[in-house]
Amino acid sequence: MAEHNGEDKSVDIRGVSKIFTLSAGDLPVLDKVDLHISSGEFISVVGSSGCGKSTFLRIISGLESATAGDVFIGGRKVDRPSVKTGVIFQESRLFPWLSVEQNIAFGIHKKVDKEGRKKLICQHVGLVGLAGFENAYPRQLSGGMRQRVSIARALINKPGVLLLDEPFGALDALTRIHMQNEVLRIWSAEKSTMVLVTHDVDEAIFLSDRIVVMSDRPGYIKNVLDVDISRPRDRSSVPFMEIRKKIYTHFFAESALSLEYYL
């Protein structure tokens, strides 16, 4: 993976552990996670629910601090959130009192004049295919459209790294596939490093360069699979199905039921 425009967008996760201290006692959530993600790489993280995937992303973003270990983005240690690391959540987290345009504009960090601001907003409204909906309010939009707005809001600062936490989990199957194509398009246009958390194995295979399989809580990296299939990928091709089978094998390694039961 080349380093584009000289900007280092690599993510280096070194020995990250996380223990939540609850009144009932300690809850270990992540256990010594090591992972190097190259500049511009597309990584997916799959794992059963509650295994610490969101916590993992939140630590990369700086929203949560690690109990042990460090995260470096572009060689700089992460100690707080930054506009250079965009985050997209499952709930689109739009401001209900702002229109589509205003929600996207909320993302703008650097000082720009009125003209430049307008251009920037217009460009990003177009990028996520929402032209014509500039003045709509979130409650008037479908789930897919809301997620597009949140993507535009995250992209407007040109973040080097984009973290996506089950961004399409709440969408119907067809909209989800549509949004996956959009993300690929945006990824090839923006050349940012992507870290996608998903419980949809097909989504992970369709999108990513590598797939990280996490264990149950406390989460550690069970395996990292390369997806050596040229894009656009055919979900029913043989290599696609082989990778799918591999991932399911990891998931159900300890299960009493045979793999064939699930496939």
Added chain:
Amino acid sequence: MNARSKNSVKAIAIGFIMPVAFLVAWEILGRRGILNSSIFPTPSRIFTSFMDMVSRGRMQKHLLISLLRVVKGFCVGSVLGLVIGTVIGLSNAANALMSSIIGLLRPIPMVAWIPVLILWLGIDEASKVTLIAIGTFWPVLINTSRGIKNSDRKLLEVGIILEKTRLQMLAKVVLPSAFPFIFTGLRLGVGSAWTCVVTAEAIAAASGIGYLIMYARELSQPPVMFSAVMTIAVVGLILDAILLRVEKRVLRWNEPDEERG
């Protein structure tokens, strides 16, 4: 749009049924002599006396004085309520510091403040405006701080990720998300302000709509008294309606889904 406005006309018409039926029954009972007309003047008598006071400018004069007091007291009380409510909502320390004193002072009935305020501020405007300010202050304070405490953590995180300053967070995330609560506080505040002005004037005043009631009682003019009481009711309703209008306009985003076409 047409269907909507038709619907709202219908709603208003339905709302009028009960009061009109009530007045008609009252009028009939009064004319038949079933209600004692010296303590229950008929609606038509009340209306005549109301129009008489309006034509001589008396009603407007008293009403205007009361409204002016309400505006002054409401402005002072709601600004204080907003500012202190915001501070309490934002800071746990301020909340801990203030909660005992608020718990102590808030249950004091407004009427109990009147002699105290007269003692401190004298019998004229200042004591009345202060009473109204206190009456407005509490609901605005409580609802503002509650709204701010309730602001969605998930939305705050969006601001944090986008490296917004504290001031930007307050102005663009925290306060807007508290708006529905703040407006509830303001509406309760207006209602309370209106009650307070009447109370204050009824106890110690030489003008205003509350004074008019007590004055009419002393002079045994039940129609005047009832005119004033009904004016109070109607003006209270109008004040609430105005605020509701403003709220709807400002909180358009908060409305339930409407048909778009």
